[in-house]
Amino acid sequence: MLALVAVVAAAWLAESRSEGWAFTAAAVATGSVVNSIFLDLFPRVMVSSTSSADNLTVANSASPSYAVRVMTVVAAIFMPVVLAYQGWSLYMFRKRLTSGPPGPGGNGEVSGVRR
Secondary structure: OHHHHHHHHHHHHHHOOOHHHHHHHHHHHHHHHHHHHHHHHOOEEEOOOOOHHHOEEHHHHOOOHHHHHHHHHHHHHHHHHHHHHHHHHHHHOHHHHHOOOOOHHHOOOEOOEOO
């Protein structure tokens, strides 16, 4: 029900030119659909078409504790690197994010061709 309300709200907000709120409503709709699928399937992750004994469950699809520890260390090392790169990239291209429309005079023309 929440997904349906959020989709209608997103369409209405997009029509009224409230792009930020429309994006938020669309994200809520998507998240609520995915969440309802997960809640309906729990504790199964994937349902087998051959036999219910072959279902993939949360318990038999979990990674071993050693793999989780290794990935925690890798994420702790590389996440700051990725965030620093994203910050540097945003800093370097900040003029492109704040300038007006492309083309001579900012009217949308590119080499004499109107869009």
